[in-house]
Structure formats: C-alpha cells, structure tokens
Amino acid sequence: MEQAEIGLVGLGVMGAALALNIAEKGHRIAVWNRTGAVTEAFHAGAGALAARIVPTQSLTDLVAAIRPPRAVILMIPAGEAVDQQIAALRPLMGPDDLIIDAGNADFHDTERRAATAEAAGVPFLGIGVSGGEEGARHGPSIMGGGPKAAWERVRPVMEAIAARHQGTPCAAWMGPGGAGHFVKTVHNGIEYADMQMIAEAYGLMRDGMGMSAAEIADVFAAWNEGPLRSYLIEISAAVARASDPETGAAMLDVILDAAGQKGTGRWTAIEAQHLATPVPVIEAAVMARNVSARLNERRAGEAVFGPGPQPLGGALTLADLEGALIAGKILCYAQGFGMLAAASVAQGWGLDLSAAARVWRAGCIIRSDMLDPMAAALGEDPARNLILSPAFAALLQRHQGALRRVTASAALNGHGLPALSSGLAWFDLMRSARGTANMLQAQRDFFGAHGFQRLDGKPIPHGPWGKHM
Ligand SMILES: NC(=O)C1=CN([C@@H]2O[C@H](COP(=O)(O)OP(=O)(O)OC[C@H]3O[C@@H](n4cnc5c(N)ncnc54)[C@H](OP(=O)(O)O)[C@@H]3O)[C@@H](O)[C@H]2O)C=CC1
Ligand SMILES: O=C(CO)[C@H](O)[C@H](O)COP(=O)(O)O
The missing domain is CATH 1.10.1040.10 (N-(1-d-carboxylethyl)-l-norvaline Dehydrogenase; domain 2)
Structure with missing residues (x-):
C-alpha cells in the first residue's frame, strides 16, 4: 500500500477535522487514536476522503504507514498526555523523524521538549493551531515554533491547510523553541x-x-x-x-x-x-x-x-x-x-x-x-x-x-x-507623563530604605523620613 506523507495522533474534535483537511488538500495521512473504535468510526465517516486516510490500531503500525523521513502531528490535550505520546513514539521513529505538538501547550513545556529533542538530535516542533473545529476542517491559523529547518519540511502542508487572507496563507514560523506556542x-x-x-x-x-x-x-x-x-x-x-x-x-x-x-x-x-x-x-x-x-x-x-x-x-x-x-x-x-x-x-x-x-x-x-x-x-x-x-x-x-x-x-x-x-x-x-509612583517610591524608601531617583537628578537617594518619625 502507498505510504502516507504525514501521520496524526488524536482524532478528537481538532485532530479529526485537521486530518480531513490534510486529506482534502491531497495529502495521504495515517491516523491513530488512543481509543481504537474512534479511529474506525472516523475512517468510516470520512466519505470520499477515506481513500487518502490510513487508519492504524497501534503506534508501530502508524509509524510503519508513513514514508520516511516521517512527520507525526499530536492533537491531544496539553501536559502529560503529550509527554507520554512523545515517549511512546520516539523509540519507534528514526533520527530524522519529526514530532509536531499541534495542540495548545504551556510554552515552558514546549521549550523543555525542544531542548530534549535537540540534545537527542531529533526534530520537534510546537505549533499553535487556532480556529476551533470549523477552522481545523477548512483553514486554521497556524503559528509555527521550533527549528526553522523542521518547519520548512512541513511548511507546504501547513500552508496548504491554513486559512488564507487575500490569498496569503495564515501559517508562518514564529521563532525557535516555544515561540509558536507562546504566540498561540x-x-x-x-x-x-x-x-x-x-x-x-x-x-x-x-x-x-x-x-x-x-x-x-x-x-x-x-x-x-x-x-x-x-x-x-x-x-x-x-x-x-x-x-x-x-x-x-x-x-x-x-x-x-x-x-x-x-x-x-x-x-x-x-x-x-x-x-x-x-x-x-x-x-x-x-x-x-x-x-x-x-x-x-x-x-x-x-x-x-x-x-x-x-x-x-x-x-x-x-x-x-x-x-x-x-x-x-x-x-x-x-x-x-x-x-x-x-x-x-x-x-x-x-x-x-x-x-x-x-x-x-x-x-x-x-x-x-x-x-x-x-x-x-x-x-x-x-x-x-x-x-x-x-x-x-x-x-x-x-x-x-x-x-x-x-x-x-x-x-x-x-x-x-x-x-x-x-x-x-x-x-x-x-497617557500620564507624570504618574503617582513617586508616592510608591517614597513609601518604599520610608519603610525599606529602597532609595529613589530625583526629578532634578541630584544624587540624594533617600528622603528625610527620620526627621519626621
Ligand atoms: N477544541 C478547540 O477549539 C481547540 C483545541 N485545541 C487544542 O487541541 C488539542 C485537542 O483538543 P480537542 O480536539 O478539542 O480535544 P478532544 O477532547 O476533542 O480530543 C482529545 C483527543 O486526545 C486524545 N487523548 C486524550 N488523552 C490522551 C492521552 N493521554 N494519550 C493519548 N491520546 C489522548 C483523545 O483520545 P480518546 O478518543 O482515546 O479519548 C482524543 O482523540 C488540545 O491541546 C486543545 O487545547 C486547539 C485549538 C482549538
Ligand atoms: O484554543 C482554543 C481556541 O483558540 C480552544 O478552543 C481553547 O479550548 C479555548 O480556551 P478555553 O477552553 O480556556 O476557553
């Protein structure tokens, strides 16, 4: 059977819609979901697009169904689920195979995962996807983050599935590490x-x-x-x-x-x-x-x-x-x-x-x-x-x-x-050139000798508070 160009884990609201969008744009996609019955139901309901979707029932089969160098999108809840899926997928993948966390994520997690991937010499992207179910199905906004070279590998697919503003795809690389998830x-x-x-x-x-x-x-x-x-x-x-x-x-x-x-x-x-x-x-x-x-x-x-x-x-x-x-x-x-x-x-x-x-x-x-x-x-x-x-x-x-x-x-x-x-x-x-933080500075200096700057620039860093106590 012809191998898929890309894989996707997580056929929930967003993952299912994104997979159909990818298939509709002419890309063959392999899919896997934690609950196997969901995968079967998704494939059965995909209509004409089912021909471009490869349903799989194990991560090993998912990886085998994708043409190397592989790219697998995770569309699952933020946090532990993402770490678990990365840990389960990595041993099955080659050093050039790319994992893409496309769910929402705390950018600190993305930075950590990016650093771990970089240390291991394997590619990882954290991308923000917005638009809800309708957007994922017909054109989301995509905020890419991670190594630019890894983004370039998937850019054609991302631009193909993204929404367009006057013909320009709403998909772009924002920066390294967690930049994409931060923008999202x-x-x-x-x-x-x-x-x-x-x-x-x-x-x-x-x-x-x-x-x-x-x-x-x-x-x-x-x-x-x-x-x-x-x-x-x-x-x-x-x-x-x-x-x-x-x-x-x-x-x-x-x-x-x-x-x-x-x-x-x-x-x-x-x-x-x-x-x-x-x-x-x-x-x-x-x-x-x-x-x-x-x-x-x-x-x-x-x-x-x-x-x-x-x-x-x-x-x-x-x-x-x-x-x-x-x-x-x-x-x-x-x-x-x-x-x-x-x-x-x-x-x-x-x-x-x-x-x-x-x-x-x-x-x-x-x-x-x-x-x-x-x-x-x-x-x-x-x-x-x-x-x-x-x-x-x-x-x-x-x-x-x-x-x-x-x-x-x-x-x-x-x-x-x-x-x-x-x-x-x-x-x-x-719009206040002269605010009220001078009062805060005086209070801080009064109780904590924190010092302040004077408007006239004179080097007198403390107020005369002792005299009035
Ligand atoms: N809904 C929205 O409008 C948007 C959501 N997002 C983000 O997209 C991601 C997915 O959201 P959404 O599709 O709405 O969520 P859903 O609840 O609809 O789907 C969650 C999917 O993740 C799978 N899953 C849950 N826990 C695990 C786990 N521990 N290991 C493996 N797979 C798991 C589920 O599988 P199973 O069938 O087995 O339960 C299911 O396929 C989230 O990060 C969310 O924040 C981003 C933009 C918009
Ligand atoms: O990312 C989204 C939209 O852009 C999701 O719909 C997200 O779940 C919305 O946030 P919350 O559930 O906290 O309202």
Whole structure:
C-alpha cells in the first residue's frame, strides 16, 4: 500500500477535522487514536476522503504507514498526555523523524521538549493551531515554533491547510523553541479578553437597557458590518439569535452563567506577570471567568447587598457601547502585542509582531478586520506601542469618550465591567507623563530604605523620613 506523507495522533474534535483537511488538500495521512473504535468510526465517516486516510490500531503500525523521513502531528490535550505520546513514539521513529505538538501547550513545556529533542538530535516542533473545529476542517491559523529547518519540511502542508487572507496563507514560523506556542497562548489571552468585553456589552444591553436576546442579536449583527467586524462578534449575533429546542426560549437565557476554561488564558496572565508586561484586560477576563464559576458566593453576595446591575435609564446609547468595544479591543490587542514584544526580548526569539498579526487575519478565533491595519502598523514600527500608531491613536481619540461614558455609567449602576474598565485605567496610565509612583517610591524608601531617583537628578537617594518619625 502507498505510504502516507504525514501521520496524526488524536482524532478528537481538532485532530479529526485537521486530518480531513490534510486529506482534502491531497495529502495521504495515517491516523491513530488512543481509543481504537474512534479511529474506525472516523475512517468510516470520512466519505470520499477515506481513500487518502490510513487508519492504524497501534503506534508501530502508524509509524510503519508513513514514508520516511516521517512527520507525526499530536492533537491531544496539553501536559502529560503529550509527554507520554512523545515517549511512546520516539523509540519507534528514526533520527530524522519529526514530532509536531499541534495542540495548545504551556510554552515552558514546549521549550523543555525542544531542548530534549535537540540534545537527542531529533526534530520537534510546537505549533499553535487556532480556529476551533470549523477552522481545523477548512483553514486554521497556524503559528509555527521550533527549528526553522523542521518547519520548512512541513511548511507546504501547513500552508496548504491554513486559512488564507487575500490569498496569503495564515501559517508562518514564529521563532525557535516555544515561540509558536507562546504566540498561540497570547492569541488565546486576547480571545478571552475579546469575549469578555463582548459579554460586558451584552450584559449592559440585557440588564441595563432591558433588551431581549433577539434584539441584542440584531445589534451584534449590525456591529459586524462596521469597525468591529470579526468572528467573535459574528458568532455572538448567532448565539444571541438561537432558541432552545427544548423550551423555545432564547438559548442564551437557559445557559448557566459559569464559564469553563482549559487554562490558556491563565497561562497568558501568569507569563505576563513573569515578564512584568501589563495585560490588564486579559487578566480581568481570566478573573471574570474565575468569578463566574463561584455561583454560590455570587448568590450569597446578591442576598446581602442586593442585585448588582440596575437599569441605565437611558444614560447610554448603542453607539456608546460600540465605541467602547472599539476602544477596548484596540487596548487589549496593544497589550497582547506588547507582551509578545517583551517575551521576544526575554527569550531572544526575534518575534516579528507584524507576522503574528498577519497569521491572525483569517482562520483563528480572534480574526477581525482590525488585524490587517494592526499588521501594517506593527510593520511600520515594531518598537512602537500599537496605541501610538497614527491609525489606532486616531481611533482611540475618537472612541475613548464612549469608553469613559460606558464604564462610568456601568459603575454608577452596578454593572461590573472588569475588562473594559481595566482597559480604560491602563489607557489613562499610559497617557500620564507624570504618574503617582513617586508616592510608591517614597513609601518604599520610608519603610525599606529602597532609595529613589530625583526629578532634578541630584544624587540624594533617600528622603528625610527620620526627621519626621
Ligand atoms: N477544541 C478547540 O477549539 C481547540 C483545541 N485545541 C487544542 O487541541 C488539542 C485537542 O483538543 P480537542 O480536539 O478539542 O480535544 P478532544 O477532547 O476533542 O480530543 C482529545 C483527543 O486526545 C486524545 N487523548 C486524550 N488523552 C490522551 C492521552 N493521554 N494519550 C493519548 N491520546 C489522548 C483523545 O483520545 P480518546 O478518543 O482515546 O479519548 C482524543 O482523540 C488540545 O491541546 C486543545 O487545547 C486547539 C485549538 C482549538
Ligand atoms: O484554543 C482554543 C481556541 O483558540 C480552544 O478552543 C481553547 O479550548 C479555548 O480556551 P478555553 O477552553 O480556556 O476557553
């Protein structure tokens, strides 16, 4: 039998869709899944593509089914499962055979696996794949990381299966080691923030303006025709429009308000702290998911303090909400790109921020019309904060008023808007040439003799605190 060009382990939601995508682009692929019955069912359901798919029932058969030098994609949960699969596969493979972890991964794990592979003289790639099931099936965004030569080996397949933005594949090598998985992690942090800001606008419409889910769907659909045009706004319109087949009620109205999470947003927040790079909108979004899961505490809080959100009494318009989301989105993306810049320096990756923005323009969950001008702005001057680029500074000038009205009215009326309001706070700090950290420095010097710098440059590193004690 003709050997496959590539192999794939893990026929779950993403792996199955990716395997069909690869087969559809004309590549013969061998597949293996931990639960063998899943492999059989997958092959049986692959229709015409089944002819290009080789189902296998052991890792030995999987490896034997692939033409050397081999490439095997892992599409399985992050963490131990990946280490176990690598440990099981490596002894079966040759020194030129490539293992590709294409699931989400903590980039520290990817760095460790890359170092182990390099020491053993075998190739390993860690690549981020975004787009959910639909993206994996018809064109995801792909962020490659690891040895450039190994990426070049699989680049033709990656570019063939990736989404396209005006003909350009949304698949690119981001850098060595864990760079690809790091870019995917920041992508997911932005995803959390974008989703949270949309949920905040939804809450203002539902609880502050008394709008039904169907009316809210119309608003999201209208916003999707303007500057906010994006996959997440588009699906927000769709989910707000959907009805529950059981009760006929709006689907949103029957879904429990407790968010799940697999951890990628948390990885972003943790790494941001390690890098001392401010991503408050992303951190607020992670916090909001954590709070959402504390249902009993929230119910107890409402019992003691009364319900939070009150009607806004006409204080805000839908245009205010749209403007606030435009401003919030720019602020959160600027923070995400700032984090990529900080990691690039810390890790010596040489990340091209514009290239990251370019692979996010199509296929991924955060794809949006704004990413093309963002890629252009980052290309003009990668060292400049995105909010200072002329195009995005002008948008912020235009929409910051809406963000202020929305966050102020929300605060006055009991609506918690952690993401939008932390975005505004960061923006105001970023436009303050004279901040308030002089007070922090004085306090630190007072209690710990930590010293400070003076504005006039005089070499007097401590304050006269002793005289006043
Ligand atoms: N779902 C999404 O939208 C996205 C997911 N990802 C990432 O893709 C990867 C796969 O996710 P997804 O397809 O959603 O997950 P699923 O839960 O749908 O599938 C998981 C797959 O991994 C296999 N698996 C689970 N544990 C092990 C193990 N210990 N050893 C070997 N195989 C194992 C399962 O096999 P079995 O059938 O035997 O259980 C199954 O094939 C994850 O890293 C995820 O974070 C990335 C982007 C988007
Ligand atoms: O990577 C993804 C999208 O880009 C996955 O869907 C991921 O599972 C989303 O994260 P979470 O489960 O934490 O919401």
